Amino acid sequence: MQVITFLQDSYFLGAFIIVLFSFLVSYKLYPVIIYLCYIKKLSKLPEKRSSHIFKTPTLGGIGIFFGFALTLSFIGSILVKYMVIKTLLDLMAALLILFFTGIKDDLLVISPLNKLASQLLAASVVIIFSDIRISSFDGILGIYELPYVVSISFTFFVFILVINAYNLIDGIDGLAGTVALIIFIFFGFYFLINQQFRQVLVSFSLIGSLIAFLKFNVSRTRKIFMGDTGTMVIGFIIIYQSVRFLTVNRTLGIPFSLSNGPVFILALLSLPVTDTLRVFIIRIRNGKNPFKPDRNHLHHYFLDSGFTHIKSTIVIACLFLTVIISAFLLQSLNINIGLVLIALISFILYIPITLRKRIYNLN
Incomplete structure (x- = not known):
């Protein structure tokens, strides 16, 4: 009892x-997973566009x-008498759907339609049963509260967009893990300051797991990729916590809030969403299937310019942090102006042609 009380009173220690x-x-x-993959021949052959x-x-x-x-279950079981964990149970149910879908896709490959159906099913668990949804635009284009049907539909769309956009940035060592780590560190400390312990548990449980993953993802001798199992689970939690952030940020009386919540969410989602939209536009303009993989992603431009995986990840992460910091600096502006400026900053920073010139100048 004393230990639990101490943890509740000492959020940072917790x-x-x-x-x-x-x-x-x-x-x-990870050593066990890597060993089993090699023994059972579950490793992936590099594709033509792979580096x-x-x-x-x-x-x-x-x-x-x-x-x-395991962290969520173990810590949650200790604190079950002191906090409501129903929404966490719904979250785990949704993640289990994506987890097994991801494993099947990584091992056998499933059709995009079946994958989409699994994503919609997982999203419905938290949107319908836990009422985790975007209920307001907070003044964007003069729109505030959304009708229930519009709110549900828009939230489904955003869940699917973010899950798949995050999946598409998983192309070089360290990038997807680093981007997710930055996002969950922001969410973790935001929820920590506001004493939202359920979300603190979600954020920091992933932070620890991502740090361990990155250790092996960038390894030369015991490397492992995230795979669809990881990208779908992480992408889902990113948008789940984004929606929770928007809800908490509108709550009166919390210790710390951000004046333009949607602007920060746009900044946190800027890299995967902007890169995905840009690549889709390029593919459509070239008369190609927008869902057909190619080497037009931002990280491919860095690799083609002679950067290593690690250097590319570091530079892209710095660009990503620049967008997030810009969102902090712009929070006093009108929400519509802030959104336009963040979109513009993201567009400028993530333009490969501009970055190519900078890269060649650096070399």
Whole structure:
């Protein structure tokens, strides 16, 4: 009892324990997962557009999910008498759907339609049963509260968009994991300051698991990829916490709030969404299927310019942080002006042609 009370009164210590626990679970699992992938020949052959030349396991999402799920279950079971965890149970149900869909896709490959159906089913669990939805535009284009049907429909659309956009940035070592780590650090400390312990538990459980994953993802000897198992689970939690952030940020009396919540969400989602939209436009303009993979993503431009995976990830992460910091600096502006400026900053920073010139100048 005293330990639980101490953890509740010491949120930062509790967050550290959550990170440490999830890190250790994932870190201990990865050698086993990598070993089984090689023994059972579950490693992936590099595609033509891939920058890798060796077979590599693609089930890194298993380690992330188990580190996250075991931490959430263990800590949640300790604190079940002190906080309502129904929404976390709904979240876990949704993630299990995506987890098994991702494993099947990583091992056998499933059709895009079946994958979409699984994503819609998972989203419906939290949107319908937990009422996790975007209920207001907070003044964007003069729109505030949304009709229920519009709110539900728009939230479904955003869930599917973000899940798949995040999946598409998983193209080089370290990038998807680093982007997610930055996002969940922001969410983690925001919810921590506002004493939203359920969301603190979600954020910091993933932070620990992602740190462990990145250790192996950038390794030269025991490398593992995130795979669809990881990208779908993480992409889902990113938009889940984005919606929770918008709801909490509108709550009166919280210790810390941001004046233009949607502007910060746009900044946090700027990299995957902007890169995906840009690539789709390029493909359509060239008369190609917008869903057919190619080498037009931002990280491909860096690799083609001679940067290594790690250097490309560091530079892109810095650009991403610049957009987030810009959102903080612009929070005093009108929400519509802030959104336009963040969209413009994202567009400028993520233009590959401009970045190419900078890269060549640096070299």
